[in-house]
Amino acid sequence: MNVQLDLGAVFSEWPLLLKGIFLTTFMIVVSGALGVLLGCVLAWMSSQNRGAQRAIASLYIEVLRNTPFIVQLFFIFFGLPSLGIKLSPLAASMLAMTINLSAYSAEILRAGIESIPKGQLQAAKSLALKPLQTYTNIVLPQAFKNTWPALVSQIVIVMLGSSVCAQISTEELSYAANLIQSRNFRAFEAFFVATVAYLVLSLIVRSFLDRVIAKLIFKDTHG
Amino acid sequence: MNISIKKTLLLVSAMMVLGSTQVTLAQNALDNIQKSKLIKIAIPTDFPPYGFVGPDLQPRGLDIDTANLIASKLNVKVELIPVTSANRIPYLQTKKADLVIATLGKNAEREKVIDFASAYSPFYQAVFAPKSLNVKTFADLSGKTVAVTRGAMEDQELTKVAPSNVDIRRFEDNNATVAAFVSGQTQMIATGASVAANVIQQNPQIGAEYKLLLKDSPNFIGVAKGEDALRLKVDEIISTAKKSGDLEKLSQKWLGRSMGNLPE
Numbered sequence: 465m466n467v468q469l470d471l472g473a474v475f476s477e478w479p480l481l482l483k484g485i486f487l488t489t490f491m492i493v494v495s496g497a498l499g500v501l502l503g504c505v506l507a508w509m510s511s512q513n514r515g516a517q518r519a520i521a522s523l524y525i526e527v528l529r530n531t532p533f534i535v536q537l538f539f540i541f542f543g544l545p546s547l548g549i550k551l552s553p554l555a556a557s558m559l560a561m562t563i564n565l566s567a568y569s570a571e572i573l574r575a576g577i578e579s580i581p582k583g584q585l586q587a588a589k590s591l592a593l594k595p596l597q598t599y600t601n602i603v604l605p606q607a608f609k610n611t612w613p614a615l616v617s618q619i620v621i622v623m624l625g626s627s628v629c630a631q632i633s634t635e636e637l638s639y640a641a642n643l644i645q646s647r648n649f650r651a652f653e654a655f656f657v658a659t660v661a662y663l664v665l666s667l668i669v670r671s672f673l674d675r676v677i678a679k680l681i682f683k684d685t686h687g
Numbered sequence: 688m689n690i691s692i693k694k695t696l697l698l699v700s701a702m703m704v705l706g707s708t709q710v711t712l713a714q715n716a717l718d719n720i721q722k723s724k725l726i727k728i729a730i731p732t733d734f735p736p737y738g739f740v741g742p743d744l745q746p747r748g749l750d751i752d753t754a755n756l757i758a759s760k761l762n763v764k765v766e767l768i769p770v771t772s773a774n775r776i777p778y779l780q781t782k783k784a785d786l787v788i789a790t791l792g793k794n795a796e797r798e799k800v801i802d803f804a805s806a807y808s809p810f811y812q813a814v815f816a817p818k819s820l821n822v823k824t825f826a827d828l829s830g831k832t833v834a835v836t837r838g839a840m841e842d843q844e845l846t847k848v849a850p851s852n853v854d855i856r857r858f859e860d861n862n863a864t865v866a867a868f869v870s871g872q873t874q875m876i877a878t879g880a881s882v883a884a885n886v887i888q889q890n891p892q893i894g895a896e897y898k899l900l901l902k903d904s905p906n907f908i909g910v911a912k913g914e915d916a917l918r919l920k921v922d923e924i925i926s927t928a929k930k931s932g933d934l935e936k937l938s939q940k941w942l943g944r945s946m947g948n949l950p951e
Contacts, residue, residue, distance in 0.1 A: 639857075643857060
C-alpha cells in the first residue's frame with residue numbers, strides 16, 4: 465500500500481467546506497425550531513377530544529413517520545413543481561426536515577403529555593385556566609422536561625439525516641465532501657473531514673440544546 | 688486427466704494458429720461482402736438515440752440508419768449485430784462483424800487494434816434548454832440555473848467555461864439531473880447527447896433544444912485492422928453522403944442538431 469493521507473487536498477477547498485458546515489447548521493437551527501414548534505401544535509391536536517383534529521394530526525404523523533425521509537424530500541423537490549410549487553433546494557430541504565421532525569417530535573411530546581397526572585389538569589380547570597393556557601403553561605413545560613433527551617436525539621438525527629439533501633443539490637456538508645472527492649478523488653480524506661465535522665456539529669448541537677434551550681423552556685419546572 | 692489437458696492445449700493452440708492465419712490472410716472483407724451480398728454491422732441497442740430498441744422490438748436510431756445507408760450504397764443486405772460498448776471491438780477483431788457503427792470514439796489505444804474509417808456523426812456534451820430561453824453564448828448563462836451530474840465530464844467542462852454567477856446544481860446521477868430539469872427546478876441541463884435526446888423525446892412539452900457545446904468527440908466507423916479496401920469504400924460512401932446531405936438529415940432527425948464539421 466502506497467497511499468498517502470493528503471488532508472491538504474481537502475482543506476484547499478475550504479470555502480466549499482465552510483459553506484457546507486454553515487448550511488448544515490443553518491438548516492438544523494431553522495427546521496429544528498420550526499419542527500418542534502409544529503410538533504407542539506400536533507401534540508396539542510392529538511390530545512384533544514375532538515375527533516376531526518385528532519384524525520388530521522394522526523394521519524399527518526403516521527404518513528410522515530412511515531415513509532422514508534428521502535422520499536419526502538424528492539416529493540417536495542421533484543414532485544411539487546407539477547402542482548406549481550417550485551422551491552429552491554435549500555427551501556425544499558428545510559421544509560422536508562421541518563415536517564419530518566414535527567411528526568416525530570409530536571409523538572415524543574405526546575408520551576410526555578400522557579405522563580402528566582390528571583389531577584394537575586383538574587386543578588388547572590378549577591383555577592379557571594383555559595385549555596390552551598393549561599397546555600402552554602402547565603402541560604408543555606413538563607412534557608418537554610420529561611422527554612428532553614429523546615427530543616434532542618431526534619433533532620440530532622434529523623441534522624445527520626440532512627446529508628441526503630445533497631441529492632437535490634443543496635450545498636450542505638455532504639455535498640461539499642462529495643464534490644471535493646469527485647474533483648480530486650481523495651475520497652478517504654474528504655469523508656474523513658466530513659465525519660469529523662458532523663461529529664463536532666452534533667456535539668455542539670447537543671450541548672447547546674441541553675445548556676441553553678433547556679433552561680429557556682423549563683428552567684423552573686418541577687416535574 | 689493429463690491427457691485431456693494436453694488434448695485441450697493442442698486444440699487451443701491449433702485454433703490459435705488457424706485463427707491467426709485467417710487474420711493474416713483475410714484482407715478481403717469487401718470481396719466477401721460483395722460475393723455474399725451481405726454485410727454484418729455491429730450496432731448498439733442500449734444507447735438512444737444512436738441505437739435502441741423501438742416499440743416494434745426492432746433496433747432503430749442514428750447508427751442503425753447509417754448502417755442501412757452504407758448497405759444500400761454497397762447494394763447488399765445488412766445483418767445488424769447488437770453489441771455493447773465493451774464487446775464491440777472484439778466483434779471486429781474476430782470478424783463477427785465487418786463494420787462497427789456504435790458511437791465509437793477514436794483514440795490511440797483503439798487505433799492499435801482496429802482501423803477507423805470516416806466520422807459519421809457527432810457525439811458531444813452540451814447545454815440544453817427550452818427554445819424560449821435566450822442562450823447564445825456562455826455569458827448568457829449568467830444568473831441562470833443549470834443541472835449537471837456531479838463529477839461527469841460535462842460537470843468539469845461546464846465548471847471551466849461558465850461565468851462565476853451561474854447557479855450550477857450538481858446531482859448524484861443522470862436520473863436526478865434529468866428529474867430536476869424536467870420538473871422545472873433548473874432552467875437548463877448540461878449532459879451528453881444521448882441523455883439529452885431521451886429527455887427531448889419524452890418531454891415534448893418542455894421544447895428543449897441544443898444550446899451550447901461543451902465537448903465534442905465524434906463517432907467513427909470501425910473497420911478490422913488492415914481491411915483497407917473496405918475502409919476506403921466506406922470513406923467514399925460517407926464522403927458522398929456528407930455532400931448529398933444524407934448524413935446531415937440523419938443528424939437532424941435523431942439529434943436535433945447539425946452534424947457540424949466532422950473529421951475525415
